[in-house]
Amino acid sequence: MTCLDPWVLLLLLLLPVLLLNRTTNFYFKICFYCVLCVVFSVVACVVCFLRHGGRTVRNMSIIKRFVRIFKYFYGLQLEMKGAEKLHEDKPCVIISNHQSILDMMGLMEILPRNCIQIAKRELLYTGPVGLIMYLGGVIFINRKRTSTAMSAMEEVGNILVQKNLKVWIYPEGTRNGSYDLLPFKKGAFYLAVQAQVPIIPVVYSSFSSFYQPEKKIFTSGKIKVEVLDPIKTEGMTVDDIPKLLETCHSLMRETFFRISDKLNEKGTNGSTSQPVQ
Numbered sequence: 664m665t666c667l668d669p670w671v672l673l674l675l676l677l678l679p680v681l682l683l684n685r686t687t688n689f690y691f692k693i694c695f696y697c698v699l700c701v702v703f704s705v706v707a708c709v710v711c712f713l714r715h716g717g718r719t720v721r722n723m724s725i726i727k728r729f730v731r732i733f734k735y736f737y738g739l740q741l742e743m744k745g746a747e748k749l750h751e752d753k754p755c756v757i758i759s760n761h762q763s764i765l766d767m768m769g770l771m772e773i774l775p776r777n778c779i780q781i782a783k784r785e786l787l788y789t790g791p792v793g794l795i796m797y798l799g800g801v802i803f804i805n806r807k808r809t810s811t812a813m814s815a816m817e818e819v820g821n822i823l824v825q826k827n828l829k830v831w832i833y834p835e836g837t838r839n840g841s842y843d844l845l846p847f848k849k850g851a852f853y854l855a856v857q858a859q860v861p862i863i864p865v866v867y868s869s870f871s872s873f874y875q876p877e878k879k880i881f882t883s884g885k886i887k888v889e890v891l892d893p894i895k896t897e898g899m900t901v902d903d904i905p906k907l908l909e910t911c912h913s914l915m916r917e918t919f920f921r922i923s924d925k926l927n928e929k930g931t932n933g934s935t936s937q938p939v940q
């Protein structure tokens with residue numbers, strides 16, 4: 664019989680205790696999520712290279728298959744409504760709310776074909792995770808330089824119709840774990856008007872029923888996803904952008920409150936926190 668190192672033995676004995684403790688359980692789950700991202704990214708990079716030889720949006724279908732496994736580790740259920748609206752073979756701008764790094768699991772459940780995503784440039788430097796995003800055709804923008812971010816998005820606008828692409832943008836421009844939507848940035852709306860393509864809003868219910876970083880809560884749970892009707896931009900000009908933005912924001916906010924269970928009862932509504940985990 665092999666003798667276990669006493670430290671390993673101690674760790675094994677402590678593991679159930681650590682996992683039962685809410686705080687350590689929370690950090691364990693977050694760390695495990697990052698490990699999953701890194702490990703799966705390495706494997707997915709190899710598969711993407713072998714399958715498509717380099718950077719292409721078609722790699723997203725490979726990435727999707729990997730990320731869709733994550734939810735089973737976390738006991739997350741996703742309930743979709745209106746997903747078929749995303750799968751029409753036409754260019755469009757998809758906008759959705761952005762709560763946490765966990766969003767990626769919900770995103771990959773519903774991401775249509777030929778859909779590029781806009782992400783902050785810093786994510787490119789996260790090792791294998793950055794590489795897999797690059798291979799998946801993600802467009803990285805420098806949020807600190809509005810002019811370069813705008814021109815990167817303008818380039819997307821120029822090829823959107825020509826290449827029959829969709830683009831997924833988080834118009835809040837950052838993660839937002841508070842129990843309301845942030846005001847929207849304007850890039851997504853300029854893009855849709857410039858390309859004269861519809862905007863499709865997608866709303867994810869609040870994660871607060873199973874995930875509250877400020878209280879170190881991370882349990883299993885359900886995420887409701889609702890795809891709203893496309894909003895046409897044909898004939899619109901830049902002058903129509905403020906109204907278009909307002910319409911999308913209020914429709915999404917209304918939906919967010921409707922599908923997010925009992926925010927008020929949990930005493931979480933109205934909080935101005937900005938957890939970013």
Ligand SMILES: CCCCCCCCCCCCCCCCC(=O)SCCNC(=O)CCNC(=O)[C@H](O)C(C)(C)COP(=O)(O)OP(=O)(O)OC[C@H]1O[C@@H](n2cnc3c(N)ncnc32)[C@H](O)[C@@H]1OP(=O)(O)O
Nearest residue numbers: 700703704707729782783809812833836848849850851853
């Ligand atoms: C196998 C395992 C795998 C594991 C990992 C796998 C990963 C797989 C991939 C997953 C990808 C997930 C990606 C998630 C990434 C999420 C993010 O990174 S979110 C953050 C980045 N995204 C954004 O920021 C997008 C939204 N932001 C914008 O659209 C912004 O508008 C902006 C273009 C960045 C500019 O922002 P800002 O300057 O801060 O603010 P505004 O108020 O919007 O604009 C200021 C000013 O400029 C005018 N303007 C904006 N855009 C335009 C334009 N295109 N043309 C002309 N003018 C424009 C605007 O009108 C404002 O002027 P005003 O006078 O004040 O009105």
Ligand SMILES: CCCCCCCC/C=C\CCCCCCCC(=O)OC[C@@H](O)COP(=O)(O)O
Nearest residue numbers: 697700763764767788789790792836837838939
């Ligand atoms: C060589 C360097 C190695 C670094 C290794 C880092 C490993 C990182 C591992 C896992 C990270 C998982 C990232 C999943 C991608 C989720 C995308 C996301 O949600 O990004 C947040 C961004 O939208 C908004 O950021 P801010 O709220 O503005 O901030």
